[in-house]
Amino acid sequence: MSTRAALPDLSDDVCARLRDAFRRTGYDTDGVVEALGSAHGALGRGEPELAYRATRDAGELGTLIRLFLLGSTEPEKDVEAAFAPLSLDDAVAATLLVPVADGYRAGLDVRPHGDDEGSWWVVADLDADILGRTVPEDHVLGVGHASLSLIRATSRREVGSLLDVGTGNGVQALHATRHAKKVTATDVSARALALAAATFRLNELDVELVRGEWFAPVARRRFDQIVCNPPFVVGPPRVDYTYRDSGLAGDDASALVVRQLPGFLNDGGTGQLLASWLHVKGEDWGDRVTRWLPAETDAWFVQRDIADPGLYVGTWLRDAGIDPRSPEGRAKSSAWLDWFAENDVQGIGFGFVTLRRADGATPTIVCEDLRQAYDDPLGAEAANWLDRVEWLRTNGDSLLDVRFRVPETVLLESVAEPGEEGWATTVQRLHRTDGPGWSHEVDELATRLLAGCQGALPLEDLIVLLAAAQGLEPEELAEAALPVVRELVRHGMLLPAV
Structure with missing residues (x-):
């Protein structure tokens, strides 16, 4: 190499x-x-x-x-x-x-890349398949699946300033120029900055480029939005390839970005990044990533996949053009798998992280799985999630006074099984048919309460009516209903009527 x-x-x-x-x-x-x-x-x-x-x-x-x-x-x-x-x-x-x-x-790899508004050209290095050999350490990756995933997971609302940390070939910054007035891009690799500069020149775009590790090049600066596709591959602390390896052990690279990113945001500013986290024996992954967060930061961790350690190692070896069956491949696999075993790693989680600096506020932190297939970009959903979190923060103490409605995109599904007296419903599930396709299992009381959420009566009146019909105390029903309401609001499955 x-x-x-x-x-x-x-x-x-x-x-x-x-x-x-x-x-x-x-x-x-x-x-x-x-x-x-x-x-x-x-x-x-x-x-x-x-x-x-x-x-x-x-x-x-x-x-x-x-x-x-x-x-x-x-x-x-x-x-x-x-x-x-x-x-x-x-x-x-x-x-x-x-x-x-x-x-x-x-x-070099120079290829068209576009969005709904037009086409650009992205300059990168040739991959291992075209080179016919393993790539050099300073290899600058083209537009791969991870890059495309982050593009789709990034909010495109207009902002004044945006920072792209670890720009690589510059593709994240390209998309940022559509909605940010000023774009700054950083990278530790001189080669990456040279190719990113070529990408921007070729497309006649003005992007500020600064070299350095992580957030050091923009010390004491703040931005309205930050995007980051970090070297998130987890394992022993080494650097085989700068585009994927940080030199930090385990998931410390993802932890570093999550920990430091909010400090470079303006109040109310947002960040989106790809990240990996270890699934360690005896530890909940949500507890692990939550410990990374600084105070007063809203955070949404969305886990898209969990990889088996053996499959994970083989995938990344092939990504670099290394045959796992070769002597080099076996040696690297052995060291990698030994590290996983020594650290009780049972799996590697991968997903998206959305952060918001919320000075002076009690933060909302949610860690959840989203491993089902979906087609809609997650960026718009992330922006709407932050809106709904802010709405709940402002109106959380007065939910009983709110008139809610169930969106037309939310359906109630029932699963029944045959019994002695015919079909018996075993599961009732709310399913959102747009966006990530969230679903929530609900009981009979919840379905009846939601049936009344048509924007006409405040939630308190609906609870009083339902409690009377069921012979329950309104206060007890309200206490049980409010956590469900909050969760459905966060997922866009129950909205305030306008």
Whole structure:
């Protein structure tokens, strides 16, 4: 494993000419999808042959797709035509291209990436599959599943300032420019900052770049929003690859970010990050992550998955291009698994964390599982969750005076089993059909109370009526109902009528 000696030099002039070439050839998200057609899905599955065939008649766009997305060698004449007005000599000097015997290969990963509003280009390093070997220590990852997950988990409400900690190729900052007036991005890696700078130049975006570890480059500064995709891989305290390893033991990298991030927020500012946490024998994971939090911080920990230690190690070895069956792979696996065993690690949790600085307030801290499949981005849900938490903080002592309604997206499901006298309901469950698809099991009293939540009567009146019908004391029913109401409000399954 080695670190590259020279950093790529993608100057303003080089990026301007490369941008002209991309625009002229249609090398953007729409152009690639149109050229590949049904083969686009096959490319995402790691099946390149269909994509090769689809690009045969795509002209200069096809050349760029084969170079950057398929890792192929292309003839000099074709590459020269596709890159015009950027010369081959300048492209080689900027490490965009590498001359080989039969023509040219890509020296960097430059690919379109878009959202609902348009398309960008992201500059990163070539992955292990295209390199045909393990990646160097200073490898700058492309837009992977983790990056896309954080993009979808980030609130896009307008803010004045946003900090992207550990920017890597710059993709989080790209999306941030849509909703933040000023974007600052940091990274400990000089190579990452060089490629992120190229990403921003190529897309004609003004992003402040600062080098340093964690929050040190922005000491004594505060922001309205912070996003962070940290090196969250857990295990022994080592750094094999800067994009994933922090040098800290276990889940200390995630703990560090959660502990320090709120201190760099303006009051009411928010943060979103990916994180990992250990599932240790005899310890609840929610208790573990809650200990990371500073005072006066609202926090929502959403666990998306729990990985078996053995599967976890194999996955990350393959991610770096290391065969777990090789001598190197077995040695790394042994050291990694030994560390897990020595520290009683039974699993590795992974998920999203939403934080809000709430000076002077009693914080709300919720740790919950969200391991079901869902399609809607979590960012909007996280922002709405914070709104509902703030509403409960303001109105929590007067919930009985509130007129509630059950949204149309919430359904009541009943599960019944056959019995001696016919079907008998065994489970009743409220299910939210949008967003993360939350569900809550409810008893018969709760279903009757919620049936009355149509925005006409305050909660107290509904409780009095239900108590009278059931022969119960209103005070006792209210005491039992209010915790359920609060939980349903937090999950957007019961809302104040407007």
